[in-house]
Amino acid sequence: MKRTWDSDRDPLVALGKGDASLFEAFVAEETATFLGFFRRLGAGSAEAEDLVQDVFLKLFRQANHYQPNGRFTAFVFRIARNAWIDSVRRGALRPQRLPGSDDEENRKPTRELASTQVPPPEVAQRTEEAGRVTRALQHLSEGQRLVFELGVVQELPYCEIARALEIPEGTVKSRMFHALRKLKAVLENTTTKDQEGVQPR
Amino acid sequence: MSHWPNDADEGRDREFIASLLRDGVAEPRLPSGLTAGEEARLESWRTLLRECRSELQADPAGDALRAERLRRRILAASTREDLSWRAEWGLWRSFLAQRLRASLLLRVVAASLLLHMVALPVMAYYTWVRPEPDTHISFDLPDAHQPLPFAEAEPEPASEPSARDWPLLDSLENSADAAEWLPEHLLAERPLEQVGPRVVLWTDPLGLALLAEVLLEEGDLESESRPSAARLEFVLEELHKSLEALRADPTRPALRRFTASAWLRARSRGLGQADAPFERECAVWLGDSQPLAGAAWLAAYTSADRELAGE
Numbered sequence: 473m474k475r476t477w478d479s480d481r482d483p484l485v486a487l488g489k490g491d492a493s494l495f496e497a498f499v500a501e502e503t504a505t506f507l508g509f510f511r512r513l514g515a516g517s518a519e520a521e522d523l524v525q526d527v528f529l530k531l532f533r534q535a536n537h538y539q540p541n542g543r544f545t546a547f548v549f550r551i552a553r554n555a556w557i558d559s560v561r562r563g564a565l566r567p568q569r570l571p572g573s574d575d576e577e578n579r580k581p582t583r584e585l586a587s588t589q590v591p592p593p594e595v596a597q598r599t600e601e602a603g604r605v606t607r608a609l610q611h612l613s614e615g616q617r618l619v620f621e622l623g624v625v626q627e628l629p630y631c632e633i634a635r636a637l638e639i640p641e642g643t644v645k646s647r648m649f650h651a652l653r654k655l656k657a658v659l660e661n662t663t664t665k666d667q668e669g670v671q672p673r
Numbered sequence: 674m675s676h677w678p679n680d681a682d683e684g685r686d687r688e689f690i691a692s693l694l695r696d697g698v699a700e701p702r703l704p705s706g707l708t709a710g711e712e713a714r715l716e717s718w719r720t721l722l723r724e725c726r727s728e729l730q731a732d733p734a735g736d737a738l739r740a741e742r743l744r745r746r747i748l749a750a751s752t753r754e755d756l757s758w759r760a761e762w763g764l765w766r767s768f769l770a771q772r773l774r775a776s777l778l779l780r781v782v783a784a785s786l787l788l789h790m791v792a793l794p795v796m797a798y799y800t801w802v803r804p805e806p807d808t809h810i811s812f813d814l815p816d817a818h819q820p821l822p823f824a825e826a827e828p829e830p831a832s833e834p835s836a837r838d839w840p841l842l843d844s845l846e847n848s849a850d851a852a853e854w855l856p857e858h859l860l861a862e863r864p865l866e867q868v869g870p871r872v873v874l875w876t877d878p879l880g881l882a883l884l885a886e887v888l889l890e891e892g893d894l895e896s897e898s899r900p901s902a903a904r905l906e907f908v909l910e911e912l913h914k915s916l917e918a919l920r921a922d923p924t925r926p927a928l929r930r931f932t933a934s935a936w937l938r939a940r941s942r943g944l945g946q947a948d949a950p951f952e953r954e955c956a957v958w959l960g961d962s963q964p965l966a967g968a969a970w971l972a973a974y975t976s977a978d979r980e981l982a983g984e
Contacts (some may be wrong), residue, residue, distance in 0.1 A: 492752040499747050506739035521743050532751040603728040625729045649687045656721050
């Protein structure tokens with residue numbers, strides 16, 4: 473998120489007071505943010521749109537009962553993360569994983585119950601079109617990917633990440649380190665292979 | 674080629690990463706006096722974060738268009754949702770409630786409508802589940818080898834006609850009270866040669882009285898051989914004339930008494946010509962207003978018959 477939506481710019485507080493303009497501005501500016509968030513977690517285009525709409529409508533309906541507790545950004549990402557987990561548990565989504573990724577949660581029953589799979593050709597096409605980092609993200613576990621997404625892309629501090637993901641701050645710090653180290657290794661490995669591929673024999 | 678740091682290096686890397694994320698990639702607040710190796714590792718993390726953010730925070734053109742379309746959809750379903758129908762429904766509801774409160778007739782009509790709407794599916798259900806009457810006609814032919822449920826009646830042998838075939842006599846025979854009135858009974862009481870001429874002479878008062886008694890009895894028994902009303906009426910007129918003649922003849926008190934009994938019996942059934950003074954006179958001759966019956970009738974007949982015979 474490029475702008476802060478906390479304290480006096482809290483969209484739900486304003487909406488509860490009858491002012492919808494801040495919520496509309498929040499939707500206008502952050503729709504792309506959440507689309508990218510869900511896409512990087514592994515959702516397809518249509519699935520990501522449904523999830524984003526679901527998140528914003530949940531926020532809209534909670535406006536009358538909303539009590540600001542901490543940063544609004546962390547609250548929104550908690551809603552988004554819960555929507556993602558719910559959709560995966562319902563079997564509506566199956567996160568994309570590359571073979572060899574160290575996602576421990578891939579072995580959980582909820583993953584096995586997921587019935588809707590992204591067709592392999594679409595995955596391959598998306599992977600080809602994505603950048604180096606996006607492709608490297610496929611090697612991270614879901615927990616590492618969430619921490620990386622909130623810390624590096626959304627630039628949330630560790631305490632807010634811990635609040636959004638409902639995990640201890642130390643776990644955030646550890647997951648971030650392992651995520652970046654894995655990414656670094658994958659990117660360096662990719663660079664080496666690219667260099668070897670262009671060298672003349 | 675990267676090398677894997679030891680535990681101390683890993684701890685320092687965690688600090689570097691936390692500082693770069695917390696304070697910004699450009700100016701992390703780190704303690705001074707970093708070694709060359711630490712500076713190199715810090716720089717490598719900084720480079721990695723810059724590369725990640727430059728790629729992931731950029732908005733591709735396709736995503737921007739998709740986001741714009743999605744933004745309009747979300748706003749249309751939230752803050753810009755058309756809620757005017759709620760107000761219109763509220764107006765309709767308050768109008769209906771007001772009209773229902775004001776009019777008893779409207780409440781009755783509404784209740785009737787509601788009742789019919791509730792009953793309609795119930796009736797439809799029962800109409801649906803009720804079996805239709807079987808309109809198919811079938812005939813079952815009996816088995817020719819099976820015996821019939823009844824045997825064909827054998828014709829009775831023909832017999833000679835007798836007095837027993839007369840329905841009136843059958844009815845009289847079964848009645849204990851009427852047994853004394855049978856002509857057979859009367860004939861048994863008196864030898865045929867003595868009574869015969871009196872019985873067949875229907876024109877004298879005794880014969881008329883007997884005929885009237887028999888015809889009245891037939892009428893009471895409602896038998897198939899009931900005499901016609903005209904015939905009975907003629908006999909009663911003749912009987913009345915005989916009594917008129919006996920009125921002035923004091924020498925025939927027994928005959929007058931017997932004949933008066935037959936006349937009163939006819940009057941007690943509403944038959945004959947109405948003549949109250951004459952009836953009172955008949956009752957005086959009879960000694961009672963009730964007609965004779967049983968042994969008294971037989972004794973009166975015997976006396977009348979002897980009187981006619983001049984005994």
